[in-house]
Amino acid sequence: MMVWVGSLIWVTGVVYLLIRSVISYLKVRESLRTAVLVKDHIFETDRIATPFVLGFLKPRIYIPLGLSEPELSYILQHEQTHIRRGDYLIKPFAYLMLIVHWFNPLMWLSYSLMNKDMEMSCDERVIRKMGDRIKGGYSTTLLSLSVGRSQLHSGSPLAFGENHVKARIKNILSYRRPSSWRVAGSLLVIGIVIAGCTANPKPLLVPTQPSTQQIYMGYDLDKMMDNKTLYVGAASKVGGLIGGMPYPEGLEGKGMELQTTAPPYGVTINYIMNQPTDLIEDGALDSDLFARNSILLLSMIDNVDSITYSITDSTGQYNGDTYRFTMTREEADKLLGEDVRKYSEDEASVRQLIDRLSGESPTF
Incomplete structure (x- = not known):
């Protein structure tokens, strides 16, 4: 139930963010x-x-009316730096990843910092190309054209003054x-970090402690009691x-099936026979092991009513x-008398039950 509710909440968040970004x-x-x-x-309009930058296959630059020659x-x-670097594709892809992992606060932080780095990198590229003398004019232009995030949502185009204006x-x-x-x-530090992250270190050899696992006649008692x-x-x-x-x-x-919608409740355990086995004799299933395991499962699962084993032949030997x-449960209780x-x-x-079953060899 918890997994189902969690999945429903996650899907709801994904759908909401997708619809919001598309709108x-x-x-x-x-x-x-x-x-x-x-x-x-380059296009000009009085509506922005x-x-x-907008577009995926053929990105376009849209500018408002009234820009001076230096500002332009x-x-x-x-914006051309964004296009050359493919930022118009990177940003939507990153936002899609954010939508998928919307429940992770680190993804929101990473996305915000990515946008900040992306814009600062383009700012620095412009200054390197046009010279330090434009710093004042460039900053003034950025400030005058800055807009709130509410006007262009995070999944929208790369806007010149979209965010992080003060830091930029x-x-x-x-x-x-x-x-x-x-x-x-x-570059050297980055290379060392990458090499360290991709290396596969030799595991530290720790002296193994003697196993305390309780195995009794093939049954893992510790595991059974824990479950x-x-x-x-x-x-x-x-x-x-x-x-x-x-x-x-x-x-x-090949997995199991649980019947839990309504009584009688049951468990079906599926197997595939990939090689000849002595479990089949004269066209019939040797049920001793399955009977013992079934009774043990009926004892360990309080509300189960039946245990079924299904074995499908894939060898061709049994067509x-x-x-x-x-x-x-009725058959198991009748067999043991309680x-x-x-x-x-x-x-x-549990040991006592295994002893009884191994001695009586219940076969039906």
């Missing part, structure tokens, strides 16, 4: 219907307050072209119980037939 994108596209081509891939030169250099202006005014030694040192359960719907517990029992030779496990063995659940009270009782 935001469509609103931006609608506002650009009257945009006029200036030259190449800040320049931005800064903006075009900035500080970075612009304090920016100095890095020396070649600093660049080389940074004792009141409800057949506890899938992990039921799987743990099955895993603590002797595994039929020549068979490959692909499926053999089934089922034991009900309620089998009393044998799950403690480990000693």
